[in-house]
Amino acid sequence: MAIPEINLVDPDSYQHSGPPFEQFAWLRAHAPVFWHANGGEPGWPGFWAVTRHDDIEEVSRHPDIFSSARRTVNFHEWPESTIVRRRSGILDADPPQHTRLRGLVNRGFTPRMIGRLESRVTEICAGLLDDVEGEREADFVADIAAPLPVQVIGELVGAPPEDRGKLYELTNRMTGIADPQLSSPEDFNQAVAEMYAYAAGLAEQRKHEPRDDIVTKLLQPGDDKDELTDHEFGIFFILLILGGNETTRNAAGGGMLAFFQHPDQWQRLLENPALIPTAAEEFVRWVSPINMLRRTATCDTELAGQQIAEGDKVVMFFTSANRDEDVFAAPQEFDIGRDPNPHLGFGGGGPHFCLGRHLAALELRILLQAITERMPGMTLAGEASRLRSNSINGIKHMPVRF
Numbered sequence: 001m002a003i004p005e006i007n008l009v010d011p012d013s014y015q016h017s018g019p020p021f022e023q024f025a026w027l028r029a030h031a032p033v034f035w036h037a038n039g040g041e042p043g044w045p046g047f048w049a050v051t052r053h054d055d056i057e058e059v060s061r062h063p064d065i066f067s068s069a070r071r072t073v074n075f076h077e078w079p080e081s082t083i084v085r086r087r088s089g090i091l092d093a094d095p096p097q098h099t100r101l102r103g104l105v106n107r108g109f110t111p112r113m114i115g116r117l118e119s120r121v122t123e124i125c126a127g128l129l130d131d132v133e134g135e136r137e138a139d140f141v142a143d144i145a146a147p148l149p150v151q152v153i154g155e156l157v158g159a160p161p162e163d164r165g166k167l168y169e170l171t172n173r174m175t176g177i178a179d180p181q182l183s184s185p186e187d188f189n190q191a192v193a194e195m196y197a198y199a200a201g202l203a204e205q206r207k208h209e210p211r212d213d214i215v216t217k218l219l220q221p222g223d224d225k226d227e228l229t230d231h232e233f234g235i236f237f238i239l240l241i242l243g244g245n246e247t248t249r250n251a252a253g254g255g256m257l258a259f260f261q262h263p264d265q266w267q268r269l270l271e272n273p274a275l276i277p278t279a280a281e282e283f284v285r286w287v288s289p290i291n292m293l294r295r296t297a298t299c300d301t302e303l304a305g306q307q308i309a310e311g312d313k314v315v316m317f318f319t320s321a322n323r324d325e326d327v328f329a330a331p332q333e334f335d336i337g338r339d340p341n342p343h344l345g346f347g348g349g350g351p352h353f354c355l356g357r358h359l360a361a362l363e364l365r366i367l368l369q370a371i372t373e374r375m376p377g378m379t380l381a382g383e384a385s386r387l388r389s390n391s392i393n394g395i396k397h398m399p400v401r402f
């Protein structure tokens with residue numbers, strides 16, 4: 001294999017050509033912990049690109065060495081004031097603060113709480129397909145994949161139906177940040193402020209009128225009388241919206257696109273619906289909705305034989321881990337029966353392993369079931385356009401016919 005020019009962070013190339021799979025393959029084979037000096041953020045000297053499955057697990061499972069809190073988990077370099085504020089949320093916290101927050105929010109995500117949503121998710125999927133069925137054509141992203149998780153999260157937090165439109169609009173302004181056609185930094189900040197205020201209103205209401213729902217549960221003190229502060233609740237609410245929407249939307253959109261590109265697998269699913277659960281997991285491996293996340297070294301250390309200095313930026317490329325030939329047989333094949341499928345689409349294990357993974361899998365399974373039953377002839381009706389982002393592997397529009 002020729003030595004490719006390495007640039008893993010050019011958003012334009014993600015938009016036009018998708019993830020740099022050839023570069024990832026070369027790096028996994030020759031430089032699995034690679035000093036990526038170019039293409040970083042202005043004023044930041046570069047970063048370590050970690051591309052192998054095992055090394056990403058190693059980083060994820062050692063928050064004492066690879067911190068989420070020091071400079072957040074984003075590739076972007078935030079000002080110190082933003083970093084301090086973000087540490088109140090679980091995503092950008094380290095133990096012991098993370099352990100405390102995770103313990104409190106876990107209560108809302110038990111299999112019982114998620115299982116209870118199953119019939120509502122089924123109704124939501126049916127409603128979305130009802131809305132487009134008569135048209136014979138739709139934008140799979142705008143009409144199905146995007147509204148599904150917004151409505152499910154609205155359901156999860158018990159937002160009244162009349163607020164769902166507002167939640168959808170705010171969500172889109174928050175998630176489109178990387179793409180100037182969709183949002184701008186000012187718009188993003190404004191939308192976050194409005195979402196935070198919305199969360200405060202919801203919390204206030206539940207404190208006066210408790211219900212048997214997740215928001216009420218999150219606002220109650222835990223067994224040891226500890227509880228989320230109002231600010232922690234607001235940040236967590238925003239994280240649910242940010243973490244639960246775009247990811248699920250892109251797993252659904254990118255997964256369906258994979259079916260259009262591999263019609264033999266679609267046929268296989270129609271003939272064998274028992275494969276729906278493994279197909280849903282393969283969506284997440286194949287798409288890797290979160291391309292990369294960042295950690296910061298807390299001390300001098302070594303990873304895969306490479307010296308890393310305290311303060312260095314370390315970036316985990318989940319998309320690359322999910323194509324690692326040391327872990328997956330035929331990783332370049334979209335195989336809906338893949339089992340086991342130890343993909344890192346939900347993170348590399350350790351304390352930050354995705355809190356919403358059971359909910360995401362439930363949504364994808366129910367969606368697949370609905371489409372196979374009601375629109376088995378769905379096909380691509382034009383070109384799918386990709387999001388301009390190096391952090392999110394996303395699809396903006398995908399015309400379909402059925």
Ligand code: HEM
Pocket residue numbers: 060068073090091092102153239240243244245247248251284288289290293344345346347348351352353354355356357359360
């Ligand atoms: C296919 C869909 C999804 C994907 C690919 C995904 C991916 C991820 C990844 C990679 C992480 C690890 C973060 C890290 O290591 O720093 C994570 C964490 C998280 N996810 Fe998801 N996620 C999905 C769906 C959801 C949903 C539906 C929700 C909630 C409704 C959710 C809520 C969260 C939260 C709260 C965290 C932070 C956990 C912590 O820091 O302890 N995710 N997710």
